[in-house]
Amino acid sequence: MANQTLADRFRTLDSQRRLKLERARDAARITIPSLLPPEGYGENESLYKPYSAIPARGVTAMASRMLSALIPLNEQPFFKFSLESGVKPSLEIENYLEVLSYQLYTKIKSQNLRETVFLALQHLIVVGDVLFIIEDDMSTRLIRLDHYVVRRDVIGSIKEIIFVEYELNEDEESLYGTFSAGSPHSQTKMGYDPIYVQCVYNEKKDEWGFKKEKNEEVIETGKYKVLPFIPLRWGSTVGDNYGRSHCEDIIGDISALEAYSEALIEGL
Numbered sequence: 401m402a403n404q405t406l407a408d409r410f411r412t413l414d415s416q417r418r419l420k421l422e423r424a425r426d427a428a429r430i431t432i433p434s435l436l437p438p439e440g441y442g443e444n445e446s447l448y449k450p451y452s453a454i455p456a457r458g459v460t461a462m463a464s465r466m467l468s469a470l471i472p473l474n475e476q477p478f479f480k481f482s483l484e485s486g487v488k489p490s491l492e493i494e495n496y497l498e499v500l501s502y503q504l505y506t507k508i509k510s511q512n513l514r515e516t517v518f519l520a521l522q523h524l525i526v527v528g529d530v531l532f533i534i535e536d537d538m539s540t541r542l543i544r545l546d547h548y549v550v551r552r553d554v555i556g557s558i559k560e561i562i563f564v565e566y567e568l569n570e571d572e573e574s575l576y577g578t579f580s581a582g583s584p585h586s587q588t589k590m591g592y593d594p595i596y597v598q599c600v601y602n603e604k605k606d607e608w609g610f611k612k613e614k615n616e617e618v619i620e621t622g623k624y625k626v627l628p629f630i631p632l633r634w635g636s637t638v639g640d641n642y643g644r645s646h647c648e649d650i651i652g653d654i655s656a657l658e659a660y661s662e663a664l665i666e667g668l
Contacts, residue, residue, distance in 0.1 A: 406596035413549035451661035463521035477505035516540040528645030566592035
């Protein structure tokens with residue numbers, strides 16, 4: 401719809417993946433609850449405390465091993481540059497590309513890449529999806545699953561992304577205000593104004609249209625050739641917009657262990 405705001409568009413797409421969020425929250429609840437808290441969770445509320453820490457330790461160990469393989473601690477770049485044509489470059493160009501890879505690696509290493517990738521791996525193992533964002537200064541951050549929506553085509557290519565950011569509201573009264581009517585509790589935050597960001601792929605121009613909206617008003621537009629917003633997923637299913645996590649595949653064992661641990665502890 402032409403008059404549909406990004407907030408309305410977000411709510412429409414969000415309503416179509418409720419079962420996915422329920423499955424992801426069930427998996428997070430008995431592994432690492434802070435990865436995807438229950439709907440309506442606030443910072444001052446307590447999370448569910450699993451009876452067994454074995455699943456959480458397994459997720460942490462698995463993420464640590466994957467991080468060591470992806471970003472080794474040997475001060476060597478985990479990537480290299482090459483010519484787009486695939487032709488082997490001359491010695492001079494090859495040396496230049498090698499120096500360039502070291503310069504870029506030094507730049508991103510000085511930021512928070514390792515911490516963000518480690519947290520992203522935990523999200524993928526437990527929840528199955530996470531949005532990875534690369535900023536202009538090469539720092540990185542994540543948007544958790546309940547704060548973004550995506551649309552993919554039948555082969556899994558991204559066609560649309562909408563996510564929610566938050567801007568600090570300097571008005572002290574906003575800290576004690578109420579939630580706005582019709583706004584989902586999961587997209588509101590006391591003392592902050594929600595900002596919706598949308599990226600839509602244009603196949604004809606081979607570029608991404610960018611739009612940012614605040615209080616139902618467009619405050620920024622632009623275009624991207626290379627998108628700095630990367631929706632990651634653990635396992636893909638044909639035709640699905642979202643992925644499936646490793647924990648979802650073994651949720652029976654994790655649930656049984658949690659139930660056994662609860663019965664053992666409460667029965668003592």
